[in-house]
Amino acid sequence: MTDAQGAAGWVDYRPEIKIVDCTIRDGGLMNNHRFGIDLVRAVVAACGVGGIDFVELGYKGSRSFFEGDFGPWKFCSEDDLKRATEGIEDLPGISVMADVGRTDYHTDIVPADQSPVDMVRIACYIHQVPGALEMIKDAADKGYRTCVNLMALSTVKESELLSALELFAASPVGAVYVVDSFGALYGEQVRRYVRLFLDQVGESGKDVGIHAHNNQQLAFANSIEAIVNGANFIDGSLAGFGRGAGNCQTELLAGFLHNPQYKLRPLLRCIQDHIEPLRKDLRWGFDIPYMLLGLLNQHPRTAIAFNEGDQHGDYVAFHDQVIGEE
């Protein structure tokens, strides 16, 4: 409790910690991935100058799996990825996400030396682990860094989780993520997960990551908890941009981590000029309906629908819908 441990006194940093900014990828869940190229390039450039390690631009989805009208960042063609990145100085690492079962990855993910992409992150639910392992191997063989994001972790049984971690440890994946899809985890639970993950995959040289949501205003705190317990890949988004309650804020991470490579000013400039202007159409961020579903460990979709409807702001009506009238 010396002054050096005061608020201004977290003087050290771990250079191996990486921030992965998901503004465009996770934000795309709000507008079917219809961002204009100028916005995408502004985020890439700002994160680059701001020292952010990776920027995730969207999904490597394959069109044959989707009906309906989506913007380009649902599919991340190599042409679009080049348009998003070419000519940008201080280019951060570029990441894409690929969902198990929604991509012809053999053909749609090209060899790394033919792409601006540096990292492929495989997203899967617990029942999709075998598919994830095939995609990890494919991407690693093509020369990419890889991560696996095991979604909805707060609903997974421990026995199945241990099996999955054993398989990931034996795979070529670079990092395994604790994903709090429902914003339902408290810090103590994050600590246990991160330690469990590190126990299971750390000896194989894998990193552990955290992807937090802000349903209970714990996204940043849970990310800190993960960092303190050894997680090295930390997801965020500018202004917390993302569906529902949104994500851990990249600028909070950059402020907290004292690595001098992180610069707040270009991040704030981008938020001010490009992200906040989106708020009036794409509402996001903490709100009581998301809090209630976080408490219940449920997917935020019913709260998102509620907030888009006429009853927006009627917290009691949503309470009665999901919890009952007590």
Add this chain to the structure above:
Amino acid sequence: MTDAQGAAGWVDYRPEIKIVDCTIRDGGLMNNHRFGIDLVRAVVAACGVGGIDFVELGYKGSRSFFEGDFGPWKFCSEDDLKRATEGIEDLPGISVMADVGRTDYHTDIVPADQSPVDMVRIACYIHQVPGALEMIKDAADKGYRTCVNLMALSTVKESELLSALELFAASPVGAVYVVDSFGALYGEQVRRYVRLFLDQVGESGKDVGIHAHNNQQLAFANSIEAIVNGANFIDGSLAGFGRGAGNCQTELLAGFLHNPQYKLRPLLRCIQDHIEPLRKDLRWGFDIPYMLLGLLNQHPRTAIAFNEGDQHGDYVAFHDQVIGEE
């Protein structure tokens, strides 16, 4: 990591934990304590039905110390306190705060059996500890529960803090608060403070409390950290209502603490009907200028002034004002 430890699995609770709702008291810092009696009674009634242990209505300031125009909750006359509470079923405990040096406490704080007030909380800075001790003794002698809130803790040197805690341990005070006035503390620091406070005053039978601000979106997480480490008095406000980035949200605390006495529905009803309608005039809650001052361990006043001015939303300008242009 069994299912019982999952998000829905925090099944136990500590009945000795008390929530102190500061909606009216801390919110009053935004409007010079000018709340109408209907709003105040609505908050008291909702917190009562919602099982909240204490509601703090304002300051026991004495008019002779203040110039200018303030509403009634700056002074909390016994008449106003009676108007705020009489006839309300399920009345929660009633609390008032008194600042050292701003109250003629000998006369303005009446004996407890003549007042609706149950608890007097003395707020002081480190250089005011002797004055706080006199006020604690006065209030305790008059029959009140007492707390002492040592403000701006993140700026206090450890040697002075230890002396203060020694004096509090020997006083009749009921609880000693960790007050993160600047929203500058991280969870690890809260943990150290709470443990230090308990080490110093716990054997004398004192409780430890936490009063958190949300400058870095850590108010709720820091409150949990304090609870887990033994704090029993937890401050919040409905919808985080409070100056600047605001406070820990009472409804988040009520959801987290599994004590069945806490009911979310009446709290949400009050937020919806009485607190959220205030937002368009009294902006509060997390915003990047507060984050920057939290990072810098500074009082939020310059951010509050900035957000009230024409440059509101110009994060880069505020960054350059407080940090420089890098």
